[in-house]
Amino acid sequence: MKTKSFKHVNYLWDRQKAADMGDDQVALFLYRSNILGAxxxxxxxxxxxxxxxTIEKDPLTNREVEVMWIKGSGGDIGTLTKAGIAGLYTNRLRDLKKVYQGLHDEDRMVGLFNHCIYDLDSKAPSIDTPLHGLLPFKHIDHLHPDALIAVAAAKDSEKVTQEIWGDTMGWVPWQRPGFDLGLQLEKCLKENPGIRGIVLGSHGLFTWGDTSYECYVNSLEVIEMASEFIEKKIKGKKRIFGGQKVASLPEKERKEKAARLMPLLRGLCSSEARMIGHFTDTDVVMQYINSHDLERLAPMGTSCPDHFLRTKIQPLVLRLDSDQNLSDTEAILQKLRPDFVQYRAAYKGYYETCKRANSPAMRDSNPVIIIYPGVGMFSFAKNKQTARVASEFYINAINVMRGAEAISEYTSLPRQEAFDIEYWLLEEAKLQRMPKEKPLSRKVALVTGAGGGIGKAIADKLASEGANIVLTDIVEDRLEEAVDTYAPDIASYAVCDVTKKESISEAFKKACLQFGGVDIVVHSAGLAISKPLEETTEKDWDILQDVLVKGQFELAKQAVAIMRAQGLGGDIISIASKNGLVSGPNNVGYGTAKAAQQHMARLLAAELGKDRIRVNTVNPDGVIIGSKIWEGEWAEGRAKAYGIAVEELPSFYAKRNLLNEIIYPEDIANGVFACVAILEKTTGNIINVDGGMANAFVR
Structure with missing residues (x-):
């Protein structure tokens, strides 16, 4: 087997991996899917x-039958596993031709796919099932390469297909995916025997092969030919997208502006439901959004259904100058609000014009993609992955527009066709099957001291309940290790010294750029110094005040500015201590700082209620196991104060509380979760998580 060479796609086939799969055609199909999706x-x-x-034994007749294995509805080929596919009797699927009644019958046909199931563990069959099943080939790829969609979306797509591949490729005009499109592919193949694939107008590509490898190489070769054709066309163009109209700001300045603007955009995009953001300013994006043709192309929308289902029918282009001063939040909001009002009205008009008698109710009318010429592109969706993927899809759409414009002229789907895809009852049913969102979904939390101990436990809990997390600490190695414990798109980190406002500012910029803003701030960073009065130095006093008190003040000040810009309320949680309520020996510096944290929280709660920003305190006590502050002198100091050995501390603290319980970092995390997700009408409160200490009761 000779290794192929490609310029415009990645050849990822590993002969040894494939050989290890032997003749397992399903395994080879999954392998091919994964490397294509990469x-x-x-x-x-x-x-x-x-x-x-494949040929399988029918469990009912014991006869050999052909079974088609296909990606299930809503799956992703890049991460596809056996659990994500459907197995159907091919002959039963083809027998559906006998009962199909025409285009008005498409939705009923999807229900009939279930009568063709061979593998009882199958995922719900995809709408593309008949497109694969009515073709005779053993292995089939249906892909959406940028180059192919550029050909498919070009004004003279059929002519261009002939120019690139001659008689070796078929072409069918745009049609919504479904049973009839499967019949059109079958018809195209019958009329053009020997072709290696089919271009779907405004949609994508079908290619095939007798083996998984032949199918894979065929797909890459077809894509490579289209890419080379477009590359030559682009090289022959004097100006891409009509040339540059707006100059990009320097990268650092772009990021600064994006971080400042993101909370404002997030608040406006969240008028119906809270959103998570994503920002990108790659060269591909900047060339498009800075161009003369942006005004013409952006309103046209995307062509491929997969694109506009995730990006909405068109983006919002901001009318801010790239050198606009963004420091006056209210002034910028005054400029932005009319753009959003106009966009929502246009989307409502699109819905009202195109809706049918049985159309689902209009969905969120806010934009998904927002373009700021000179600065970059923002996307907003229900979670980070969806926002990032929407951005990736729009970049695909940019590549398509560039290619189609180089070939001849870009065309998008007619609005009614786009609407019928976006508000298809089958698409609505897929949305209704989505799992229920977690309590903290759509929220962003910044946690200080999250490199380990209580802070990491809090971050873990908030992430497990759906939040995006920005972990901060002063030790980067610890943060890198902590972030690696989360799934992609869940967490990020920023090295942050809470005694320095510039460092806090950089952490909040990271939160805004990464996720769009911040909703929850937990101040868990801390240290403990236990000394008698005469041994407590000015340095001891200052560092306790700086980390615990001044750090909390500066965090709150900067967080509130972001929360007010978003207009979505928020939560600020102080991790204080029982020692802020109870007088004990050898504790003047630490206890005073903790008491200051507690009262600051009450003061902030009184001030910020009008902004729907809730401020509460969680008071731990005796968190020895898993807590960083108990690894050094603090443990020795407390043991000395109580006249016991360090090793006796866990049992000592457990025995002295009313419940006789050891308190763990996870218990503190549960207290934080209660404050931000359950006690929604609580502010200015202190939640003691100490197993019950009568002398620390607040009332």
């Missing part, structure tokens, strides 16, 4: 579909 130029997350056909 290249975003070939297909994006959740886009495209792949299949294979």
């Amino acid at each position: 290249d975003l130029r070939i297909t994006n997350y959740g886009g495209g579909n792949t299949s294979c056909k």
Whole structure:
């Protein structure tokens, strides 16, 4: 087997890996799917579909039958496993031709796919099932490569297809995916025997092969030919997208402006439901959004259904100058609000004009993609992954527009066709099947001292309940290790010294750039110094005040500015201590700082209620196991104060509380979760998580 060479796609086939799978055609089909999905130029997350056909023994007749294995509805080929596919009797699927009644019958046909199921563990069959099943090939790829969609979306797509591939490729005009499109592919193949694939107008590509490897190489070769054709066309163009109209700001300045603007955009995009943000300013994006043709192309919208389902029918282009001063939040909001009002009205008009008698109710009318010429592109969605993927899909759309414009002229789907995809009852049913969101979904939390101990336990709890997390600490190695424990798109980190306002500012910028803003701030960073009065130095006093008190003040000050810009309320949680309420020996510096934290929280609660920003305190006590502050002199100091050995501290603290319980970092995390997710009408409160200490009761 000779290794192929490609310029415009990644050849990822590993002969040894494939050989290890032997003749397991399903394993080879899954392997092919995964490596195709690893290249975003070939297909994006959740886009495209792949299949294979095998001979299996029918459990009812004991006869050999052909079974088609295909990606299930809503899956992603890049991460596809056996659990994510459907197995159907091919002959039963083809027998559905006998009962199909025409285009008005498409939705009923999807229900009939279930009568073709061979593998009882199958995922729900995809709408693309008949497109694969009515073709005779053993292995089939349906992909959405940028280059192919550029050909498919070009004004003279059929002519261009002939120019690139001659008689070796078929072409069918745009049609919504479904059973009839499967019949059109079958018809195209019958009329053009020997073709290696089919271009779907305004949609994508079908290619095939007798083996998984032949199918894979065929797909890459077809994409490579289209890419080379477009590359030559682009090189022959004097100006891409009509040339540059706006100059990009320097990268650092772009990021500064984006971080400042993100909370404002997030607040406006969250008028119906809170959103998470994503920002990108790659060269591909900047060339498009700074161009003369942006005004013409952006309103046209995208062509491929997979694109506009995730990006909405068109983006919002801001009318801010790239050198606009963004320091006056209210003034910028005054400029932005009319753009959002106009966008929402236009989307409502699109819905009202195109809706049908049985259309689902209008969905959120806010933009998903927002373009700021000279600065970059923002995307907002229900979670980070969806926002990031929407951005990736729009970048695919940019590549498509660039290619189609180089070939001839870009065309998008007619609005009614786009609407019928976006508000398809089957698409609505897929949305209704989505799992229920977690309590903290759509929220962003910044946690200080999150490199380990109580802070990491709090971050873990908030993330497990759906929040995006920005972990901060002063030790980067510890942060890197902590972030690696989360799934992609969940967490980020910023090295942050809470005694320095510039360091806090950089952490909040990271939160805004990464996720769009911040909703929850937990001040867990701390240290403990236990000494008698005469041994407590000015340095001891200052560092306790700086980390615990001044750090909390500066965190709150900067967080509130972001929360007010968003207009979505928020939560500030102080991790204080029982020692702020109870007088004990050898504790003047630490206890005073903790008492200051507690009262600051009450003062802030009184001031910020009008902004729907709730401020509460969680008071731990005796968190020895898993807590960083008990690893050094603090433990020795407390043991000395109580006249016991350090090793006796866990049992000592457990025995002295009313419940006789050891308190763990996870218990403190549960207290924080209660404050931000359950006690929604509580502010200015102190939650003691100490097993019950009568002398620390607040009332």
